[in-house]
Amino acid sequence: MLAFYYAMWCAGALLKAAAVCRMAKNGIARRYVLLAVFLAACSLRTLVLVFLWQHQAQYRRVYEASMPILNLLECAAVVGVFWVLVENYRKFSEDRNRGSFRACNSGSGRCMGDSPLGPPHICWIA
Secondary structure (H helix, E strand, O other), X not given: OHHHHHHHHHHHHHHHHHHHHHHHXXXXXXXXXXXXXXXXXXXXXXXXXXXXXXXXXXXXXXXXXXHHHHHHHHHHHHXXXXXXXXXXXXXXXXXXXXXXXXXXXXXXXXXXXXXXXXXXXXXXXX
């Protein structure tokens, strides 16, 4: 069962990397910069963690050091998408500051709720 979780974790990273490549190819990455940066950072982090899987001490250090950065990037991506969506709607544009605050709070709350992402720490892997 652990191999299945590991395979799904790797597949998720590949899908995020493919999404960033497609966003760059279609020119959407210029419009949704924060989302593209977040997806690229997630993919890069997962790539590093996959190679460190057998070395749990280094895995833990990289995981703990990168998690706050990814939480901030995810919050920024939520706010960035919100700003792009409301820039063409006058009614929403008037309420953009309060909406940004709400989007940031919901994004950061979701980040904190999902903080144990990735495969669980396995202490018996040498």
